[in-house]
Amino acid sequence: xxxxxxxxxxxxxxxxxxxxxxxxxxxxxxxxxxxxxxxxxxxxxxxxxxxxxxxxxxxxxxxxxxxxxxxxxxxxxxxxxxxxxxxxxxxxxxxxxxxxxxxxxxxxxxxxxxxxxxxxxxxxxxxxxxxxxxxxxxxxxxxxxxxxxxxxxxxxxxxxxxxxxxxxxx
Amino acid sequence: xxxxxxxxxxxxxxxxxxxxxxxxxxxxxxxxxxxxxxxxxxxxxxxxxxxxxxxxxxxxxxxxxxxxxxxxxxxxxxxxxxxxxxxxxxxxxxxxxxxxxxxxxxxxxxxxxxxxxxxxxxxxxxxxxxxxxxxxxxxxxxxxxxxxxxxxxxxxxxxxxxxxxxxxxxxxxxxxxxxxxxxxxxxxxxxxxxxxxxxxxxxxxxxxxxxxxxxxxxxxxxxxxxxxxxxxxxxxxxxxxxxxxxxxxxxxxxxxxxxxxxxxxxxxx
Numbered sequence: 001x002x003x004x005x006x007x008x009x010x011x012x013x014x015x016x017x018x019x020x021x022x023x024x025x026x027x028x029x030x031x032x033x034x035x036x037x038x039x040x041x042x043x044x045x046x047x048x049x050x051x052x053x054x055x056x057x058x059x060x061x062x063x064x065x066x067x068x069x070x071x072x073x074x075x076x077x078x079x080x081x082x083x084x085x086x087x088x089x090x091x092x093x094x095x096x097x098x099x100x101x102x103x104x105x106x107x108x109x110x111x112x113x114x115x116x117x118x119x120x121x122x123x124x125x126x127x128x129x130x131x132x133x134x135x136x137x138x139x140x141x142x143x144x145x146x147x148x149x150x151x152x153x154x155x156x157x158x159x160x161x162x163x164x165x166x167x168x169x170x
Numbered sequence: 171x172x173x174x175x176x177x178x179x180x181x182x183x184x185x186x187x188x189x190x191x192x193x194x195x196x197x198x199x200x201x202x203x204x205x206x207x208x209x210x211x212x213x214x215x216x217x218x219x220x221x222x223x224x225x226x227x228x229x230x231x232x233x234x235x236x237x238x239x240x241x242x243x244x245x246x247x248x249x250x251x252x253x254x255x256x257x258x259x260x261x262x263x264x265x266x267x268x269x270x271x272x273x274x275x276x277x278x279x280x281x282x283x284x285x286x287x288x289x290x291x292x293x294x295x296x297x298x299x300x301x302x303x304x305x306x307x308x309x310x311x312x313x314x315x316x317x318x319x320x321x322x323x324x325x326x327x328x329x330x331x332x333x334x335x336x337x338x339x340x341x342x343x344x345x346x347x348x349x350x351x352x353x354x355x356x357x358x359x360x361x362x363x364x365x366x367x368x369x370x371x372x373x374x375x376x377x378x379x380x381x382x383x384x385x386x387x388x389x390x391x392x393x394x395x396x397x398x399x400x401x402x403x404x405x406x407x408x409x410x411x412x413x414x415x416x417x418x419x420x421x422x423x424x425x426x427x428x429x430x431x432x433x434x435x436x437x438x439x
Contacts, residue, residue, distance in 0.1 A: 012216075016216060016219050019216070019285060019286065020220060020224060020285075021227070023286075024421070033288075047182070048179075048186070049182040049185055052182065053185070055189075056193070064205055067286070067293060069197065070197065071200055074189070075190060075193035075194065078189040079190065082186040086182075124357065126359065127358075127359055
């Protein structure tokens with residue numbers, strides 16, 4: 001129950017920020033992909049099941065809000081949440097280098113996959129790559145900085161122990 | 171968290187497979203889902219939080235905005251005094267020519283609570299709805315030009331589809347020449363607004379202003395829409411493809427005005 005409440009609070013905070021403060025930045029070309037950041041964070045912190053659940057839930061909310069291509073954000077963020085949840089146990093999650101690489105990769109994949117729906121294919125591939133790269137370049141350092149600030153604020157790691165799979169050593 | 175979701179690897183694989191299947195189902199059959207009611211519920215739920223978040227932003231910019239608005243108000247009052255004289259003259263000339271009276275736009279100021287879409291906003295949640303007299307189909311404008319159209323009403327809130335929505339289309343005319351065309355948003359190869367359906371026989375020049383045309387059934391006539399920035403030909407090579415810069419700054423929407431659409435005006439006594 002506690003986990004579900006945390007997930008709902010996380011969803012509300014992310015969606016609120018996305019539709020208010022971050023939309024003003026986005027319109028000026030500075031896309032901070034908070035959906036991806038939140039999904040990656042959730043997956044690294046809570047593992048693949050919760051990562052996929054969070055990705056699906058927040059992606060679905062973003063799809064309903066957008067009004068076009070219901071399921072595109074949900075699909076990509078589910079897979080990203082699951083993937084990062086699976087590899088979470090094999091990473092030094094508090095390492096800034098790991099975080100920046102993960103966020104860069106995740107943002108690029110999310111943007112490229114979702115923008116390709118808007119373009120109706122890969123006809124505008126140059127724009128697609130440029131937009132995905134710009135979003136990844138912005139989101140990765142900003143996200144890493146946020147994680148660092150969060151760690152400093154609470155005084156210990158943001159990532160607890162990822163649920164260990166039975167029979168699988170960390 | 172492990173209490174609710176089983177931690178076993180096999181179980182998480184099943185879970186992700188279920189989500190993926192649901193996502194694919196929505197991608198193929200999502201149009202049948204009643205999204206408007208879901209968006210309405212979401213907008214109503216988020217509206218108080220949006221107000222709180224936006225209050226800080228409004229306070230931050232209030233001082234500078236207030237000064238700029240006072241300067242603008244003074245300028246507009248002077249211009250208004252001059253225009254009143256012209257209105258009287260125009261009315262007298264229209265009477266002599268037996269032309270129908272021009273309807274004035276009744277505008278209602280509303281606040282933009284949230285924007286949807288990255289990097290360019292494609293929709294906006296407005297702080298007024300059915301209870302405030304806003305109707306589906308009403309035009310949404312700023313002091314500089316057209317922004318979009320109200321497409322969903324939720325009681326105390328509404329949702330406007332902006333010019334940058336992929337499905338938006340606005341019948342326009344070039345102000346000085348009356349050349350007609352339809353303004354659409356194009357995402358490929360890069361996002362921009364295009365005036366389409368203009369034959370090569372019609373002359374359009376860079377810098378000319380576009381207004382909503384009298385042929386539009388969706389927007390009142392004469393609302394500024396944008397300015398021509400670039401001329402080209404469409405993919406078929408049969409008509410012109412004219413790039414347009416919107417008059418309204420879609421990236422800085424805080425307050426907008428709702429103008430009754432042609433449908434609402436027709437229903438008036």
